[in-house]
Amino acid sequence: MSKAYKKFVPSIYLYQGRAVHSLRDHTVVDDDPLRLAMSYNNGTADELLIFDQSRTDAEHDQAIDMIRSICENVRIPVTGAGHIRRLEDVKKLIYAGCRKAALNFSREDNVELAAEVAARFGRDKIAACCLATDAVLGNQELILKNVSRLYYVDGIDRTPWHKAPRVDGIETIAVLEEISDEDMAVLMNMNGIGGVGGNAVNDRISRILGIKKELEEKHIPVRMRKAAYPWSAFVKNSDGLLPVVVQEAATDQVLMVAYMNEEAYEKTIQTGKMTYWSRSRKELWVKGDTSGHYQYVRSLAGDCDMDTLLARVDQVGAACHTGSHSCFFNEDLADTDPQSHNPGKV
Incomplete structure (x- = not known):
């Protein structure tokens, strides 16, 4: 195009x-x-x-x-x-x-x-x-x-x-x-x-x-969001679902883990809003439709085995239903060395 x-x-x-x-x-x-x-x-x-x-x-x-x-x-x-x-x-x-x-x-x-x-x-x-x-x-x-x-x-x-x-x-x-x-x-x-x-x-x-x-x-050129990989390229779990790790693009913080089926994957690509499959409710859900805390897609990437998707997003408000910005707040083990740092970051 x-x-x-x-x-x-x-x-x-x-x-x-x-x-x-x-x-x-x-x-x-x-x-x-x-x-x-x-x-x-x-x-x-x-x-x-x-x-x-x-x-x-x-x-x-x-x-x-x-x-x-x-x-x-x-x-x-x-x-x-x-x-x-x-x-x-x-x-x-x-x-x-x-x-x-x-x-x-x-x-x-x-x-x-x-x-x-x-x-x-x-x-x-x-x-x-x-x-x-x-x-x-x-x-x-x-x-x-x-x-x-x-x-x-x-x-x-x-x-x-x-x-x-x-x-x-x-x-x-x-x-x-x-x-x-x-x-x-x-x-x-x-x-x-x-x-x-x-x-x-x-x-x-x-x-x-x-x-x-x-x-x-009508052959009028417009910008459309298109994915590099079709749904068939991914390896799904026994329920036919793909795990999605969601990361905030601005901070690199991991926000949550959810699951997609094919319809959720296609809708995410088309709309630019993260859409998932609810395993408990057995239905699609657009993150933010109820809370207003939408996740807008920055990028999607499959891992080396193509059995997990990494979604980098712009997060509006809190990602967790508890009101926490990230779902990962129950600290289990922490590095106690105050000098510890990532040499890859300044």
């Missing part, structure tokens, strides 16, 4: 420390933007776009702290946009961990800033948000030289999605409030359109996997 796959880019609109519905509708959708970002970081979204709607420098500093926290906790690339007045604001976003900083090409001071920030940080670090068609049509040469991506935000000048402005050689992400599934497929198949963002993605986040499958069937 071509690397130029079509992207699904959920968007977070930051306003006064909370996530709101959109640039113009400040209805709160989540008091905790980091929690919202983690819900998008589930293996189906490809990138994340964050709009900072700060009105003061103090609010902006608070927003930068939140963006930094999000960048530290999600695996998908983040683009930061909003409240850019000078080069220093672009620097803050990039140093916070954003893959790109998006200038607002509806502001003349941001248009004038494009060449300077591209020279300083590199064109690949700079995107442009265009809230009106004229912002693109009047700056095509400047965009080609200094910008690596366009985000077209719809609804401002009421340009319909199929007429979203594009510049040859620059991918455009259409940030939309809404679109039908049928029209989304048409849009994703258009030349120059690199993906869809905004509430058109936010409202579909639980269905993105299915939509990607439909697009793939």
Whole structure:
């Protein structure tokens, strides 16, 4: 599959420390933007776009702290946009961990800033948000030289999605409030359109996997999670189950041991959420569906005998039903040498 796959880019609109519905509708959708970002970081979204709607420098500093926290906790690339007045604001976003900083090409001071920030940080670090068609049509040469991506935000000048402005050689992400599934497929198949963002993605986040499958069937390139080994490659126990050792990717701490059947294995790969087979209840269970303490897959690896699976995960909250972060807290034997250390770690 071509690397130029079509992207699904959920968007977070930051306003006064909370996530709101959109640039113009400040209805709160989540008091905790980091929690919202983690819900998008589930293996189906490809990138994340964050709009900072700060009105003061103090609010902006608070927003930068939140963006930094999000960048530290999600695996998908983040683009930061909003409240850019000078080069220093672009620097803050990039140093916070954003893959790109998006200038607002509806502001003349941001248009004038494009060449300077591209020279300083590199064109690949700079995107442009265009809230009106004229912002693109009047700056095509400047965009080609200094910008690596366009985000077209719809609804401002009421340009319909199929007429979203594009510049040859620059991918455009259409940030939309809404679109039908049928029209989304048409849009994703258009030349120059690199993906869809905004509430058109936010409202579909639980269905993105299915939509990607439909697009793939239409030969539209999308990023799909695929495993290297089929279920048949593993050696199962006498019950037809595969033991899974679960390890936290951020700390290397072993969190728990569980079991998978074939359906749990396939669902884990497809959804990016650890799914197991309950031996006591005789049913599938998605870790976190009851508690909210989801485990998002970072990697899966079989052992030398292919009879045990190691799952490295991003753990939300506690892994153990007791409330302990790890199920392994009943210490049986401990090294009493205070100087003992792992020479492989500093």
